[in-house]
């Protein structure tokens with residue numbers, strides 16, 4: 001019999017770096033993955049799913065490096081139900097202080113049809129692969145993918161086989177985001193009641209958000225006995241994403257009166273990691289997103305403001321500081337010095353080394369020269385823009401001048417520094433952004449299709465910085481780029497170039513895997 005404290009503890013399994021990164025366009029660089037893993041470890045996440053080691057050399061190296069740097073968290077890698085996958089996964093995670101192998105196979109009728117296995121053949125495969133994993137590692141997680149659409153009898157049968165073969169955690173994925181809270185709870189309850197050995201393992205819940213019910217489904221599963229929630233920062237993930245870590249963790253904290261469970265997460269780290277994941281994945285957080293959206297703690301209507309001034313609890317169920325948001329928005333300006341900037345950035349979660357601060361300070365001064373008041377959001381945008389691509393940006397915008405007016409076409413004079421050499425070009429277009437993009441394309445010809453172009457004003461006022469996000473697709477490779485500037489056209493050109501730099505990295509990686517790819521500079 002486990003004691004009460006153990007029963008109340010819900011393990012947080014973060015899969016931002018695996019299921020989240022799998023989302024088209026959310027690819028992170030090696031250094032970015034290491035940074036996010038370190039932040040997750042520091043915030044008290046119990047298990048970090050660091051990647052899918054067999055997927056590519058890059059994935060393998062990232063999982064291995066995350067395993068090597070891990071401090072407290074269990075480091076987990078994903079493997080299909082195949083022996084070479086499991087061996088490769090173990091090769092990567094075995095460097096962790098606390099490694100875990102997570103192996104899975106689709107068990108619903110639709111998924112069983114893909115490898116064309118009968119129920120018996122699949123059961124045998126599960127026995128063989130889980131046994132193999134357990135012979136390598138004493139911490140093994142097994143998932144029947146699409147569990148919520150698997151026949152109950154068959155689900156019970158395969159879960160029992162996995163437990164007997166040595167699985168220590170059984171994860172129940174709602175792969176297509178199809179279940180609803182009551183059903184999610186009933187499924188866990190049914191498995192706990194019917195499967196022999198169920199009391200000796202941890203049940204996990206892994207929900208996708210296609211119907212917007214991922215958080216509710218995960219919490220319902222916990223109430224029925226699941227003790228591990230699989231989730232991602234900002235709910236990042238394919239299609240509508242995964243359960244958002246910040247939502248389940250804060251729900252358990254704020255409504256502990258009706259959901260008396262504990263996690264080990266330091267919630268004051270939430271806002272910083274949310275911003276970092278948004279920046280490196282290229283998936284901005286929607287303004288009205290629960291917990292971490294820009295408006296989540298904003299009370300703008302007159303009635304709300306009045307109530308808030310009298311008593312914050314009138315409209316606030318949690319304090320901004322609970323997630324690490326500072327309540328002050330101390331304005332900085334061109335007279336602010338380096339020490340003030342360092343202190344402000346530290347407040348915002350950026351602890352900079354001297355050389356990094358030097359670089360950021362130059363950019364801050366340039367911004368403060370153009371903009372009288374520099375707000376927190378300006379600094380966050382500046383930090384996002386400053387984070388130099390660790391893979392090395394081969395292309396940089398050196399100069400851009402756009403001539404616009406009521407008469408089309410508009411024209412752009414552009415100088416790009418490409419691999420250290422300057423290249424200049426003039427191009428026209430239907431509007432200033434189109435002209436700037438055409439100029440970039442003239443210097444760096446490519447066939448990538450622009451899938452998304454989005455502009456947001458960071459703060460109010462006509463001198464506000466614009467943050468621009470760009471998403472491009474080339475031969476199935478999706479990349480995103482972001483930038484911020486008080487000039488929307490400059491921010492747009494830089495975001496476009498940022499995405500192109502990422503595309504070059506992706507092309508080069510594909511090249512080392514055997515496909516010859518290169519890019520040509522035309523000047």
Ligand code: KIV
Nearest residue numbers: 104143145146173175
């Ligand atoms: O959604 C899913 O089924 C998954 C599994 C690999 C666990 O991500």
Ligand code: ZN
Nearest residue numbers: 019173175206
């Ligand atoms: Zn998933």
